Amino acid sequence: MAEWKATKPNNKALAWVEERLPIISLVNNVVGKDTPTPRNLNYWWNFGSLAGLMLVIQIVTGVVIAMHYAANTGLAFDSVERFVRDVNYGYLIRAMHANGASFFFIAVYIHIFRGLYYGSYKAPRELVWMLGLVIMLLMMATAFMGYVLPWGQMSFWGATVITNLFSAIPVVGDSIVTLLWGGFSVDNPTLNRFFSLHYLLPFVLAGVVILHLWAKKISDSGNPLGIDVKSGADQIPFHPYYTVKDGFGVAVFLLIYMCYVTFMPDALGHPDNYIPANPMSTPDSIVPEWYFLPFYAILRSITFDIGIPFTDVVIVPAKLLGVLAMFGSIILLFFLPWLDTSKVRSTKFRPVYFWFFWILVADMVLLTIVGGKKPEGIWPVVGLIGTAYYFAHFLVVLPLLGKIEKTLPLPESIANPVIKAAE
C-alpha cells in the first residue's frame, strides 16, 4: 500500500500554507515527486491525464459560453449563433467545446479499455474502477444535456427520445418524465433545468475525479505486467518522469483535437442541429452523438416482450427491457471486479482472454455502427446479436474463463521482468 509522505516546501509562503492545509503534500503524493509509480507504464497510461485535460478545457470553454448563452427556447439557438459570429473568438471556443465533448469521450473510452486490457479493475483497485464508472455516467448525463442546449432539431428530438425512455419504468415512469420535462413535453422548463444541470454536473464530476485519484494513490497505479510492486527498484517518481511523458501525450492529443476544431469543426456533429428546433417536424432519423451509439444500439435491439409463454401475459414489455438493457450494460461494469474470476491482471499473461478482449472491442465497434443505422433490414438482428454478446462476455465468458484458462507464468518483478522458466 502506498504511504503518505509529508512535503516540506522550501518556499516560505508555500510552507506556511502546507502547515495549515497539506494541499502541497496532496499533490505531491498523487501526481508529484513523492508518488512512486511503476517504471514500466506504457503510452496507454497517458489517457487518464488526457481525460483530465479535456475536463478542464470543457469547464473553461463552457463557462465562457455560458456568459453569452440564453437558456430560453426562443433565444437559445440565436444566442449560440451570435456567440459564434460576433463574440471575439466565439467560433473557436464553441468549436473547442463541441469537439471537446467527443475528445473527452475518446480519452475516457481508451482509458477504460486500457483498464479492461490490463485488469486495472481487480483487487485492490475496485474503487478506482467504480469511481471511474461514476465519472463516465456523469459525463454521459452532462454530454446529453449539453447537446440539448443549442436547441437545434437534434437537440430537441434527442431530448424527446431519451427522456421518453423513463416512461418505461413501471408505476412512477410517467411522473419521472413529467419531472424531467417540467411540463408535458420537452419545452422551455426542460431547457432551463438541463442548462442548470449541465453547469452543475461537471463540478460534481471534478469532485469524483479527486476521489478517483485518491483511491489510485492508496492502491498505487497498476502497470502493464499486472504484478504488484515488490521493491523500490520497480518504481520511479511520478514527477518529473510521468509528468513529462504526459506532457508529450498532451501535445500530440491536442494536435489531433485542434485539427478537428479548426479544420473540420462540424465533422463529428449532425447537420440537422443547424436547423432550429421545431416540435412540428420530426427529422428523418434521430441519431445521438457517436459516443452514445453503442448504448443506443443496445436500447433499440430489444424489440420483444418477455411474458408467460402461450398466454398474452406480458411481464416485461419490450420498451422497458430495452431501457433495462441499456442502463444494465453500464451498471454491469460495476460488478466487473467480481465477474472476472481470474487472479491474473494483465492480458499479457492471459492468452485466451486476449482474444475475448479483442472480440469485445470489435463488438463495441459493431454496436456503434448499428446505433447509427436506421433499424431496418439486417441491422436489428445484428444489434441483437451484438447486445447478446456484450452481456455474454461479462456474465458468461469472464466468470468461466478465470476458472479454466491456463495463464502464462508471471515475471518475478517489474524491474527484473525475467520470466520464470515454466516447469
Next chain:
Amino acid sequence: MITMKFVKNIAIALAAVAGLSGAALASAGADKHPMEMEWEFSGPFGKFDLASTQRGWQVYKQVCSNCHALKYFHFRNLSEIGYEENMIKAFAAEYTVAGDIDDAGDPTERAGRPEDAFPSPFANENAARASNGGALPPDLSLIIKARHDGANYVFSLLNGYEDAPAGHEIPAGKHYNAYFKGGAIAMAAPLSDGVLEYEDGTPATQEQMAKDVVNFLTFVGDPHMQTRHQLGVAIVLFLAFWAAVLFLSMKRLWKPVKEGKNFYEGK
C-alpha cells in the same frame, strides 16, 4: 511481437470507429447523391474566393432574397468579403427597416444601416407561406451547414431541375428535382442563364450563378472559416514543435530510468 500486434489492432479498431461513425452520420440526406465539386474553401488551407463570393451576394440579393431570409447576416459583414464602407452603406440604404418608436408612440421606418441584419422578405412565417403556396422558404444563413455535404448539395439542387421521369407524379405547385428528398420541391427553378447581369462582366450562366451563390452562402454560414483555417495552421505548427521538444526532453530525462537506475535504493 504481441505488442506490435496489439498496437496494430487498436489502430485498426480506432480507424474503424472513426470512419464508421462518420459514415453512420452520413446516412441521412437527399435522394440522389450530390455532384462532387471542387471548392476553394475546402481543406485545411481553404479560403473564400472573394470575386465569386461577391457575385454570389449579387445573386442572393437579386434572386434568392425575394423569398429567402438571411437573418444572421448583417450588412456590416460585407466588409469581410472585400466591400468598402461607403459601398456597404449604399447597399444597406437600399432597404427600409423598422426604426424606433417616435415621440407620439408611433412606429417609424428608416433607411438601412450597416449594423442592420438583412431584412426578411416576409413579415412572418404565415405571410411567407401564404405567398409560396403553403411552403416555407427556409432561412439561408446556415443552409450549407444544415445539410449533409451542404455546398455540393445546394449546388446540385440549383442545377437539378429537370422533367420528372415517366410515372413520377408531381403534385400541382411542385417541381421535380432529383436531389431533393422525395423529388418534389415547392421552389421553382430559381436560376437560369442570363437571369441577371454580373457587375464584373462574368457571363451569368446557371452553373456560374449556382457556384457563386454557394460560395456566398458558405461565407454567411461560417464567416470565420478562413481565419479559423489560418489559426489552425499556426496552432498545428506550434503544437508539433511543442510535441517535438517534449519528446526530446522526455528521452533525455528518461535516460537513467532506461539504464535501470534505482531511485529508491534500500527501500
